[in-house]
Amino acid sequence: DAGVIQSPRHEVTEMGQEVTLRCKPISGHNSLFWYRQTMMRGLELLIYFNNNVPIDDSGMPEDRFSAKMPNASFSTLKIQPSEPRDSAVYFCASSYRDRVNGYTFGSGTRLTVV
Amino acid sequence: AQSVTQLDSQVPVFEEAPVELRCNYSSSVSVYLFWYVQYPNQGLQLLLKYLSGSTLVESINGFEAEFNKSQTSFHLRKPSVHISDTAEYFCAVRPHNQGGKLIFGQGTELSVKP
Numbered sequence: 291d292a293g294v295i296q297s298p299r300h301e302v303t304e305m306g307q308e309v310t311l312r313c314k315p316i317s318g319h320n321s322l323f324w325y326r327q328t329m330m331r332g333l334e335l336l337i338y339f340n341n342n343v344p345i346d347d348s349g350m351p352e353d354r355f356s357a358k359m360p361n362a363s364f365s366t367l368k369i370q371p372s373e374p375r376d377s378a379v380y381f382c383a384s385s386y387r388d389r390v391n392g393y394t395f396g397s398g399t400r401l402t403v404v
Numbered sequence: 405a406q407s408v409t410q411l412d413s414q415v416p417v418f419e420e421a422p423v424e425l426r427c428n429y430s431s432s433v434s435v436y437l438f439w440y441v442q443y444p445n446q447g448l449q450l451l452l453k454y455l456s457g458s459t460l461v462e463s464i465n466g467f468e469a470e471f472n473k474s475q476t477s478f479h480l481r482k483p484s485v486h487i488s489d490t491a492e493y494f495c496a497v498r499p500h501n502q503g504g505k506l507i508f509g510q511g512t513e514l515s516v517k518p
Binding site for chain 2: 294321323325332333335338340345346381383385387390391392393394395396397398
């Protein structure tokens, strides 16, 4: 299994531009999570999906952030417009909803907004 | 609501010395407990977990953690560390019956020196 695949690994963009982060979960996993990691705030859960349906998006910081999961093998996290304070590492993780095995994390996308 | 507190942000230690990384949690419901490790520029990897049964759990690389319900703690220990253990360690809780989301502590940076 290739694991959780995130793209791009690095993204540098100018303030005001739209940014789209992508995630392919492990085949068969039915829960998907988006986290943001910064030095100041640590790991924050932004949103998670069960069976492609958003369950809890209370961690999404603002309306500028949106996430979709159109099918079981793909999810996106979009920031529009981006701001310098959005600079962080964004992780996607997946798991089986009904098994308590922890998550499998992707390698992350390091986003820099200048 | 749940919260996780890792009491030390940084732990420097010499090679072959013992180490303990402390984790306390607060929750109004029962939780599962996890430790994750993050090596530089990588995603998080599951180190060990407590689901039920024996309160002492072990990983394959010599770490162990003990669940103490009365003190709501899940401290991570290793009797003799290696240079390769240098990484950031995250404690996390998963509330029972809340859709599978993990709540992470702020992380402890373990630095092993020769």
